[in-house]
Amino acid sequence: MGQTIINSYDEFAAFLGKEIGTSEYVQITQEQIDKFADATLDYQWIHTDPERAANESPFKSTIAHGYLTLSMLTYLWYSIVDVRNVKMIVNYGIENLRFQQPVLVNDKIRAVVSLEDIRNLRGIAKIQVKIVVEIEGQKKPAYDALVTFLYHFEN
Template sequence: MIIINNYSEFETLLGKELGVSAWHTITQEQINKFADATLDHQWIHTDPEKAATESPFKSTIAHGYLTLSLIPYLWKQIADIRNLKMEINYGIENLRFAQPVLVNDKVRLKVKLSSLINLRGVTKATMGIELEIDGQKKPAFAGEVVFLYHFIN
């Protein structure tokens, strides 16, 4: 795990791969809870029996937004950003879903620091990300996420 205490330490990592998270298994229970939270109960996600016979994947799949929602959890396994007043999820850019994540697939996040800007004391960090699927060549998604870090002076 990388420990970052301030902007200067962050800056030394510019252009580098920061690491990968641990594998996380997407379960049907997690998919169902996400469906409840988002009111998206489309059968391709929540009906294993129908998915087994009618889906081209022969299985339920995770919501794309469920996989995106894992970014903060998985990112915190890669980097420990310390001395913060506040951290803000600022944006997602150029994101493309490349492949569905099936129930019981294992996924992990790979992160590279693409750019770093000091906005009058606020650190704007743009990370290139990929959500890898165990045993698959193509990632579930790839793109960039932007975080704002307000370090304590």
């Protein structure tokens, strides 16, 4: 789908109230889930025991940790947008996060992003984007949230 290139505050502002873009789908594998469990020490069987999940889970499958799919935001965001002429980028916050549907092992997810707000804070662009993470073939998204970034443009 290609990245949207943004070179300045004004170019960001042109997207206010509009969709910035949609990422490609990314598959969530059991290997990713297991590595995330190792990194976070969250070994709940619904994530890490495929045999037990097949027998006991209402999903009949392991599911990705909600925070694993949330941690994919950076990758999904940067696959949509290429912000240039920036000295520094800060992840500032996440608001109104709602996990709506579990991501099963081997599901594919993508992000749809629109610009909700942009403000100039003494030369720093504070942007708030609505990110909806969709699951391929599902009506309900995995989650949605308002994510805020601070972009320190060079000029």
